[in-house]
Amino acid sequence: MIGMPQGAEWLVILAIVVLVFGAAKLPDLARGTGQALRIFKAETKGLRDDDEDDVKDTTTPPVAPPPVELPPTTPEQPQAEDRQADKNNG
Numbered sequence: 001m002i003g004m005p006q007g008a009e010w011l012v013i014l015a016i017v018v019l020v021f022g023a024a025k026l027p028d029l030a031r032g033t034g035q036a037l038r039i040f041k042a043e044t045k046g047l048r049d050d051d052e053d054d055v056k057d058t059t060t061p062p063v064a065p066p067p068v069e070l071p072p073t074t075p076e077q078p079q080a081e082d083r084q085a086d087k088n089n090g
């Protein structure tokens with residue numbers, strides 16, 4: 001059975017990594033891996049928070065928006081009088 005590496009196996013893996021990437025590249029590799037894990041954790045936490053918000057939203061009834069009052073409409077007679085005045089002047 002293949003399981004997690006134990007003791008000396010980690011040393012062999014570390015030696016292979018140093019040979020492949022070189023000692024100078026290891027800090028950059030570790031820094032990049034750490035940043036990737038941080039971003040992954042933040043995104044995972046954000047998705048969990050969104051899911052919790054969705055669950056909370058479905059348990060409460062939706063609230064209707066307040067009614068919007070429209071301005072009063074103006075009668076169309078003043079427009080007709082303006083047209084009559086234009087006809088008389090022209």
